[in-house]
Each structure stands twice: as structure tokens, then as C-alpha cells.
Amino acid sequence: MMLIFAGLLIGGLDVVDSRNHWLWFLAQSGCGPITFILDWLNVQLVDQQDQAAQIARTSLGRVNEMGTLLIALAGLMNIVVMLDALRLPPRDGGTP
Numbered sequence: 001m002m003l004i005f006a007g008l009l010i011g012g013l014d015v016v017d018s019r020n021h022w023l024w025f026l027a028q029s030g031c032g033p034i035t036f037i038l039d040w041l042n043v044q045l046v047d048q049q050d051q052a053a054q055i056a057r058t059s060l061g062r063v064n065e066m067g068t069l070l071i072a073l074a075g076l077m078n079i080v081v082m083l084d085a086l087r088l089p090p091r092d093g094g095t096p
Helices: 001-013 022-030 033-047 051-057 061-086
Strands: none
Touching: 001 022, 022 033, 022 061, 033 061
């Protein structure tokens, strides 16, 4: 959760965007329902505003990239943990 909040704090609400950055959103969706809620909030609060309000609420450059990267990293780490939990234990009882 700390990576998600850090990404939002650094980049703002527009770092979770399923329409314009769908590949990043695919990685971010590993965080669970909070990602879909944040995407819905992005659509409601940022994307449906006029252009001047969008410019005021959108992060640019490296700030946006770092926020997007932190949330994607949180999602990918969750996916790795899920895959590790699905791994079968070895049959011979030895170390994996």
C-alpha cells in the first residue's frame, strides 16, 4: 500500500489511466480493486474536466513517470507473490 500511496503522492491521480496508458494499467491492476477505483476517480475528476482544469490536475514529465512506475511496481510485486504462492512444493522434500 505504501508504494501506491507514494505513487499517488508523487504523480497525482492521473498516473492510473486505463485508456491512455493501458499497458501500464495492466501492470498496475495487480494491486487489486484499489487500482480500478483510482482509474474511475481519474475519469471522473480529471478526464471529464475542461482542458484548463486537466492541465492544472495533470502531472508531467518525470513526476508522472515516477508515480506510474511506483504503482506498477506494487502491482507486479503482488503478481510475483501470487505466482510464488501457487508454486508446488518439491516432491523429494529438499530445498527448491
